[in-house]
Amino acid sequence: MNITHFFTYIQVLHGDEPISIQISSTLVQIDNWNFLIDTGFVDQSDVVYLLNKLGVSAHGIHYILNTHIHPDHVGGNQHFPQAEIYLSEKDYVFQRDYMNAITKAEHAPLCNVVKTFYPQFNENQLELYARLSAQMAAHWKNDLVGNLEQTHYIEEDWPFDFIDVVETPGHSIQHYSFRVNTPGKPFLVAGDALPTKTSFRQNKLDFPYCHDAGLYLESQKKIGEFQGIIVPGHDKPFDTETGEYLEEYDAGGVEDSKGHHEDLI
Numbered sequence: 210m211n212i213t214h215f216f217t218y219i220q221v222l223h224g225d226e227p228i229s230i231q232i233s234s235t236l237v238q239i240d241n242w243n244f245l246i247d248t249g250f251v252d253q254s255d256v257v258y259l260l261n262k263l264g265v266s267a268h269g270i271h272y273i274l275n276t277h278i279h280p281d282h283v284g285g286n287q288h289f290p291q292a293e294i295y296l297s298e299k300d301y302v303f304q305r306d307y308m309n310a311i312t313k314a315e316h317a318p319l320c321n322v323v324k325t326f327y328p329q330f331n332e333n334q335l336e337l338y339a340r341l342s343a344q345m346a347a348h349w350k351n352d353l354v355g356n357l358e359q360t361h362y363i364e365e366d367w368p369f370d371f372i373d374v375v376e377t378p379g380h381s382i383q384h385y386s387f388r389v390n391t392p393g394k395p396f397l398v399a400g401d402a403l404p405t406k407t408s409f410r411q412n413k414l415d416f417p418y419c420h421d422a423g424l425y426l427e428s429q430k431k432i433g434e435f436q437g438i439i440v441p442g443h444d445k446p447f448d449t450e451t452g453e454y455l456e457e458y459d460a461g462g463v464e465d466s467k468g469h470h471e472d473l474i
């Protein structure tokens with residue numbers, strides 16, 4: 210079994226400052242099967258370019274697993290029309306309905322729309338969510354994750370016995386992490402249940418866009434108990450024993466792929 214991590218990037222404006230955000234993808238190769246966990250941002254083909262550099266064509270990806278349905282994690286699914294795609298139905302349906310409600314709001318105050326989905330949010334959370342959700346909705350379409358024929362819902366169908374699905378909700382309504390059981394140390398591809406190594410075993414909210422803070426912290430606790438190699442959603446793989454990054458699994462990204470601009474933040 211071979212596991213390779215790499216980043217794709219989006220450029221975002223943080224205030225007036227352009228910053229580059231790295232997004233994890235993980236290639237798992239076993240026998241002659243290629244699995245890709247998360248596919249990067251919408252409307253950029255860097256994921257295919259980087260796979261090609263690793264010797265894998267887009268048609269050579271047999272399975273895609275998505276940790277959650279945000280546009281920086283499912284955005285590249287469209288490049289793999291021959292792959293079978295596994296994702297959470299609950300996460301997809303919530304995100305679809307929410308994104309469509311935001312899009313249809315037009316001139317209605319967005320905070321009111323957010324409130325129908327998140328009645329527990331306070332004013333600050335509503336404003337933050339309204340702003341970030343509007344930016345996300347600009348990239349949403351209902352078939353963003355792939356077409357119906359290639360989509361499988363993890364809740365109904367999970368045929369891979371060497372990969373365990375780990376429920377890690379909170380960042381989104383039904384976020385999944387994937388535990389890949391290797392002959393050596395197991396890998397946990399954590400998605401945004403652990404965005405970066407900095408959050409590991411810290412027990413604090415580190416991410417502004419959070420569906421349910423309580424569930425998110427519970428999931429972080431669960432991840433904190435894992436022993437092996439963790440791949441965060443926006444950071445390099447690291448060993449839980451030493452806390453060190455593991456460069457040998459990391460194919461990095463490419464500098465010339467960092468030209469994609471998004472006005473996201």
Ligand SMILES: [Zn+2]
Binds near residue numbers: 279281282401442443
């Ligand atoms: Zn993310």
